[in-house]
Amino acid sequence: MSLVSSLTTKLPKVGTTIFTTMSQLAAEHGALNLSQGFPGFDGSPALLALVEKYLRKGFNQYAPMTGVQPLREALARKTEVQYGQGYHPEREITITSGATEALFAAITAVVRPGDEVLVFEPAYDSYVPAIELNGGTPVFVTLDAPDFAVDWEDVRRKITDRTRLIIVNTPHNPTGYVWTRNDLDQLAALIQYRDIWVVADEVYEHITFDTYNHVSLAQHPQLRERTFVCGSFGKTFHVTGWKVGYCLAPAELSTEFRKVHQYLTFSTVTPIQYALAEYLNEPEHYKSVAAFYQQKRDFFLRQLAGSTFQWKPSQGTFFQNLSYQTKVPDYELAVRLTKEIGVASIPTSVFFHQKNDHKLLRFCFAKDEETLEKAAERLCQWPGFVS
Ligand SMILES: Cc1ncc(COP(=O)(O)O)c(C=O)c1O
Structure with missing residues (x-):
C-alpha cells in the first residue's frame, strides 16, 4: 500500500491547453501553425545585439526585485509620452516575468476567498485559474459576435x-476588439463608489489598425487610480520567449503587487532588462509596430479573397478571426483543417467557459509573407463544407 495519499487537484477544470494541443497537431501533420500567438520571425538584430552586450558586460546576477532602474525609468518616460500619465519609476512600476506573472500577481494581490471577479469572455486562458487559486469566483460577461463590444447593461447587472x-x-485576444474611451467611461461610472479594482491586460497596446487607437486605462484619471496595467515586451518586440513584462499601478497598489511578485519570482532576467531599457529610448521601435502588423493583416486578408470564409478586419492584436457557414463545431473544423489542408488555427469556443460556438476560427498573422501566402492559398482551397 502506498504511504502517499492522492493529491486533490486545485484546478479540476485545467487540462492541456488548446495552444499545446493545436501546436502538437500542427507538428504531427506538418501543418502551417497559425494557432499559437507568437511571431514567426525574430526580434530586431539591434535588440539582440544589446542583450549580447549586457550579457558580456557581466550583467548576469539578480536584478532588483522591482526591475532594473534604467528600464523602470524608460517605461515611465514612454508611458508619459504615450498616455500623458506619469508612473513613478521607484514606486509605481514593477518589471515581471512576462505579462502572465504580472496578471497573476495583480489578481493574487486583490482577490480573497469569496470574492467575485468579472471576466469578459471570450477570455485569455490565464485569468480564471489565477482567480480560482485565490479562492475567487469568476463571473462571466459574454461579448457577442459579430462585434464583441461590451454590453454595459450586462456588466451593471453582474456587479x-x-x-x-x-x-x-x-x-482583445481573441476578438481583436479595441476598447473605446466610452467603454472606459462606462466602466469608471459603474465602479465609482465601490471597492472594485481593475486589472488591464494591455499586452497588445502597440498593435491597433485603421482608425482604431488603443486607449490605456492609465489614461483615464478615475480608472488609473484603481488599475494594475499589465504589459509585455515579448508581444511588442517579437520576443515572446524572453518573458519580460511589467505592471504599472499607483503606489498603494504596487506595494501589494510587489509583496506577491517578491515571492513568486522575486526578479526577472537581468541583461534583457538593460537591453530593453536602451532599446526603449528610441520611440520609433514601438511606434512602428502597428504599421508592421497592419501590413501583415492586410496581406493575409487580400490573399483570402475568393475563399469561402467571412471576416471583419481585426481592430487590433495579431489575430484575425475567420467565420464559416457549415454546421461543423469550430473545434472539429480546426482539427480537420490542420489534418486535411495543413493550416492550424484556434477554435474560439475554447475561450468561453461554456464553449460558445460562433463558427469562428482564430488565425495568428504574425508570420512571414511566405507562410501567410501558403496558408491563405490552402484556406482558399477549402470548399466551405466538410464531407
Ligand atoms: C491577452 C494576453 N495576455 C497575456 C499574454 C501573456 O503575455 P506574456 O507572454 O508576456 O506572459 C498573452 C500571450 O499570448 C495574451 O495574449
Whole structure:
C-alpha cells in the first residue's frame, strides 16, 4: 500500500491547453501553425545585439526585485509620452516575468476567498485559474459576435457587493476588439463608489489598425487610480520567449503587487532588462509596430479573397478571426483543417467557459509573407463544407 495519499487537484477544470494541443497537431501533420500567438520571425538584430552586450558586460546576477532602474525609468518616460500619465519609476512600476506573472500577481494581490471577479469572455486562458487559486469566483460577461463590444447593461447587472475585481483586455485576444474611451467611461461610472479594482491586460497596446487607437486605462484619471496595467515586451518586440513584462499601478497598489511578485519570482532576467531599457529610448521601435502588423493583416486578408470564409478586419492584436457557414463545431473544423489542408488555427469556443460556438476560427498573422501566402492559398482551397 502506498504511504502517499492522492493529491486533490486545485484546478479540476485545467487540462492541456488548446495552444499545446493545436501546436502538437500542427507538428504531427506538418501543418502551417497559425494557432499559437507568437511571431514567426525574430526580434530586431539591434535588440539582440544589446542583450549580447549586457550579457558580456557581466550583467548576469539578480536584478532588483522591482526591475532594473534604467528600464523602470524608460517605461515611465514612454508611458508619459504615450498616455500623458506619469508612473513613478521607484514606486509605481514593477518589471515581471512576462505579462502572465504580472496578471497573476495583480489578481493574487486583490482577490480573497469569496470574492467575485468579472471576466469578459471570450477570455485569455490565464485569468480564471489565477482567480480560482485565490479562492475567487469568476463571473462571466459574454461579448457577442459579430462585434464583441461590451454590453454595459450586462456588466451593471453582474456587479454585486462581492465583486472585487474586473479584468479588462484591450486590444482583445481573441476578438481583436479595441476598447473605446466610452467603454472606459462606462466602466469608471459603474465602479465609482465601490471597492472594485481593475486589472488591464494591455499586452497588445502597440498593435491597433485603421482608425482604431488603443486607449490605456492609465489614461483615464478615475480608472488609473484603481488599475494594475499589465504589459509585455515579448508581444511588442517579437520576443515572446524572453518573458519580460511589467505592471504599472499607483503606489498603494504596487506595494501589494510587489509583496506577491517578491515571492513568486522575486526578479526577472537581468541583461534583457538593460537591453530593453536602451532599446526603449528610441520611440520609433514601438511606434512602428502597428504599421508592421497592419501590413501583415492586410496581406493575409487580400490573399483570402475568393475563399469561402467571412471576416471583419481585426481592430487590433495579431489575430484575425475567420467565420464559416457549415454546421461543423469550430473545434472539429480546426482539427480537420490542420489534418486535411495543413493550416492550424484556434477554435474560439475554447475561450468561453461554456464553449460558445460562433463558427469562428482564430488565425495568428504574425508570420512571414511566405507562410501567410501558403496558408491563405490552402484556406482558399477549402470548399466551405466538410464531407
Ligand atoms: C491577452 C494576453 N495576455 C497575456 C499574454 C501573456 O503575455 P506574456 O507572454 O508576456 O506572459 C498573452 C500571450 O499570448 C495574451 O495574449
